[in-house]
Amino acid sequence: MRIGFDQAFSVPEQAMRLRGERNELLASNIANADTPGYKARDMDFREAMRQASEPQPQPLQATSPQHVQPPPSSSMAAGDPKSLYREPHAASLDGNTVEMHVEQAKFAENAVNYQAAVDFLNGRIQKLTGAIRGE
Numbered sequence: 001m002r003i004g005f006d007q008a009f010s011v012p013e014q015a016m017r018l019r020g021e022r023n024e025l026l027a028s029n030i031a032n033a034d035t036p037g038y039k040a041r042d043m044d045f046r047e048a049m050r051q052a053s054e055p056q057p058q059p060l061q062a063t064s065p066q067h068v069q070p071p072p073s074s075s076m077a078a079g080d081p082k083s084l085y086r087e088p089h090a091a092s093l094d095g096n097t098v099e100m101h102v103e104q105a106k107f108a109e110n111a112v113n114y115q116a117a118v119d120f121l122n123g124r125i126q127k128l129t130g131a132i133r134g135e
Contacts, residue, residue: 009121009124011053012117012120012121012124013121014049014052014053015049015117016114016117016118016121017052018043018045018048018049018052018082019045019110019113019114019117020114021043021048021082022042022043022045022110023107023110023111023114025041025042025043025083026042026103026106026107026110027107028041029041029042029086029098029103030098030100030103030104030107032096032098033096033098033100033103034096035096036094036095036096037094037095037096038095038096038097038098039085039086039096039097040085040086040088040097040098040099040102040103041083041084041085041086042083042084042086042106043082043083043084044082044084047082048082051082085097086102089102
């Protein structure tokens with residue numbers, strides 16, 4: 001049975017990348033807990049993972065300099081589609097929607113899930129190493 005490295009490592013790699021992005025969002029929320037008007041952000045991990053697992057469309061390629069060039073795609077221009085604003089349980093007077101207990105719980109949960117992805121990837125590497133050695 002043949003297995004490529006892309007097949008063996010793509011899902012854990014995507015999960016770790018997305019968990020890392022979510023960690024950044026949650027850490028930003030915690031860092032801005034006292035910033036007036038700051039809106040807490042998070043991501044729908046399942047939806048982001050589904051989007052990351054879908055085959056990516058091939059970009060348009062111009063074969064002649066006379067062809068119309070497609071506009072450059074920039075995720076910064078359109079905003080990050082995975083980043084969502086969180087609705088607070090209790091509104092703050094200064095407009096800040098960060099609730100520290102919620103952010104800390106989500107951050108801890110995400111850290112545990114990140115570590116699970118690392119452990120899963122480590123298990124895959126050990127299995128492939130054992131297969132290469134003939135164990």
